[in-house]
Amino acid sequence: GAVVSQHPSRVICKSGTSVKIECRSLDFQATTMFWYRQFPKQSLMLMATSNEGSKATYEQGVEKDKFLINHASLTLSTLTVTSAHPEDSSFYICSARVGGMTYEQYFGPGTRLTVT
């Protein structure tokens, strides 16, 4: 149980284009999902908290207009990197919180974004 998927696993896009990453909870409903960014050999940096049916809450320093998050259903959240630039290249990981379980998060396999 508590499986989270991400799609795509890898994406290469040209500078200036936008790319969408999907995060799905496969066998449970997730009222809250989280988006993280991870640089090579570093820890996870929380970008935003996504609650179903409401606007995402972004961490300080994260550009909300660049990283658009939509959590339209209890099983799907999307992260759209708009007007991507090479410095946006990173490993993006989503997680979902099991309803009623404080703090416990289940993570997706991650998406490697490369902007050329």
Place this chain on the structure above:
Amino acid sequence: AQSVTQPDIHITVSEGASLELRCNYSYGATPYLFWYVQSPGQGLQLLLKYFSGDTLVQGIKGFEAEFKRSQSSFNLRKPSVHWSDAAEYFCAVGAAGTDKLIFGTGTRLQVFP
């Protein structure tokens, strides 16, 4: 502010040897503590968690962790390491008043045959 410290950036052990990965946290009340493992290019997998009760917690893949309030520690242990345990290990604590997790910087485990 809450924080998590993993003092060891990189640990190397021989296959079959015992393992202990250190984690220290800063938090006033009883914390919610987690250990996650990340294989290269993968997401994080939950190894074990501590919320309350028995301070020795058993997890998956033969791992265990002990919560020691007096030392503000939640060290991860395994009696005999397998080559497949080579990965990055993250300790995390639940941030009070939110539903966020605060992660340590991780410990990279290398296993030699």
